[in-house]
Amino acid sequence: MNTFGRNFRVTTFGESHGKALGAVIDGCPAGIALTEADIQPCLDRRRPGTSSLVSPRREADRVEILSGTFEGVTTGTPIALVVYNRNQESGDYDALRDIFRPGHADYSYTAKYGIRDHRGGGRSSGRETLSRVAAGAVAAKCLERYGIGVAGRISEIHGKTTPEGMEEAIRTARQEGDSVGGIVEVVVSGCPAGLGDPVFAKLDALIAAALMGIGAVKGVEIGAGFAAARMRGSENNDPITPDGFAGNNAGGILGGISTGQPIVARIAVKPTPSIEMEQATIDTGGDERKIRIGGRHDPCIAVRIVPVAECMTALVILDALLEQEKYRGFSARKE
Numbered sequence: 114m115n116t117f118g119r120n121f122r123v124t125t126f127g128e129s130h131g132k133a134l135g136a137v138i139d140g141c142p143a144g145i146a147l148t149e150a151d152i153q154p155c156l157d158r159r160r161p162g163t164s165s166l167v168s169p170r171r172e173a174d175r176v177e178i179l180s181g182t183f184e185g186v187t188t189g190t191p192i193a194l195v196v197y198n199r200n201q202e203s204g205d206y207d208a209l210r211d212i213f214r215p216g217h218a219d220y221s222y223t224a225k226y227g228i229r230d231h232r233g234g235g236r237s238s239g240r241e242t243l244s245r246v247a248a249g250a251v252a253a254k255c256l257e258r259y260g261i262g263v264a265g266r267i268s269e270i271h272g273k274t275t276p277e278g279m280e281e282a283i284r285t286a287r288q289e290g291d292s293v294g295g296i297v298e299v300v301v302s303g304c305p306a307g308l309g310d311p312v313f314a315k316l317d318a319l320i321a322a323a324l325m326g327i328g329a330v331k332g333v334e335i336g337a338g339f340a341a342a343r344m345r346g347s348e349n350n351d352p353i354t355p356d357g358f359a360g361n362n363a364g365g366i367l368g369g370i371s372t373g374q375p376i377v378a379r380i381a382v383k384p385t386p387s388i389e390m391e392q393a394t395i396d397t398g399g400d401e402r403k404i405r406i407g408g409r410h411d412p413c414i415a416v417r418i419v420p421v422a423e424c425m426t427a428l429v430i431l432d433a434l435l436e437q438e439k440y441r442g443f444s445a446r447k448e
């Protein structure tokens with residue numbers, strides 16, 4: 114499955130070491146002002162090679178809009194977005210052709226397809242997320258019309274919560290040929306009450322699926338999340354007052370439907386699987402092997418995942434908003 118969403122439908126294509134990656138959006142409302150300049154800043158925040166704390170792969174990640182706009186405005190037809198790969202250096206992966214990297218998707222990918230593009234993980238590469246960010250930037254532009262914003266931040270790296278502590282944890286891990294994980298928080302502001310379904314397509318379920326669908330995300334919590342399991346009802350319930358909710362343990366969602374409060378989601382991001390430190394694994398023939406992984410890798414994916422998490426959340430919120438407009442539009446016509 115390479116398509117996401119019910120109304121604002123996004124199909125992504127491409128591989129990390131192929132010719133290009135991109136997205137096709139079907140269902141974008143017409144009349145939204147949209148040029149590459151609306152998308153590029155999001156891609157710039159995600160791209161590798163921007164500091165010593167991220168993968169040194171040098172990619173400009175310039176986006177081109179191929180279709181779906183006329184004179185800088187969306188036409189309601191499919192929007193195709195493309196970014197060409199320029200700095201693959203696929204030779205880094207020659208030694209990994211027949212070896213499964215622990216923690217990456219090599220083993221399970223082979224189990225599923227029986228064939229694997231070993232260069233950079235192919236479709237399972239974190240680079241695929243540039244396609245979602247490009248599409249998410251368009252969603253965020255649409256959400257501006259409704260006064261809805263999505264903002265993410267790193268709240269923790271390897272247990273450290275100060276900027277200095279986080280940076281040191283990453284640098285130390287990298288020096289030791291290792292990697293670290295972290296926690297990223299995403300907040301949706303300005304979201305109206307009433308988005309999401311009471312069953313199945315609950316807004317929290319959709320957000321969790323969207324965020325868990327990003328590589329390296331191993332946990333999602335909404336509002337108080339796992340901490341709620343250690344509270345009493347009297348502590349966890351957000352009192353309702355004539356002026357609104359006093360507290361937001363619910364994270365802006367009750368019964369799968371937005372309450373109008375900020376929507377708060379947090380994700381647990383695992384340490385980068387490709388590390389230089391020696392690891393035990395097997396090759397495609399099932400024989401024991403020891404590997405040290407070279408090439409260009411992120412020492413901490415949490416650093417780069419922030420715009421990806423924001424964009425996936427924006428896609429969910431816009432999709433839910435368009436869904437809600439169907440209901441509201443229908444009942445308005447009945448009146």
Ligand SMILES: Cc1cc2nc3c(=O)[nH]c(=O)nc-3n(C[C@H](O)[C@H](O)[C@H](O)COP(=O)(O)O)c2cc1C
Binds near residue numbers: 234410421
């Ligand atoms: C933005 C981003 C950057 C990533 N960078 C790397 C990397 O440099 N090296 C690596 O081994 N994995 C990296 N990953 C993680 C792998 O893509 C991911 O762990 C792998 O696909 C296995 O999927 P899973 O962790 O969800 O099980 C990155 C993921 C994201 C989202």
Ligand SMILES: C=C(O[C@@H]1CC(C(=O)O)=C[C@@H](OP(=O)(O)O)[C@H]1O)C(=O)O
Binds near residue numbers: 232
């Ligand atoms: C290139 C990006 O991140 C890549 C994500 C990634 C992986 O295995 O997920 C592995 C590395 O790429 P490669 O070894 O294929 O050059 C990272 O640099 C990007 O996000 O744009």
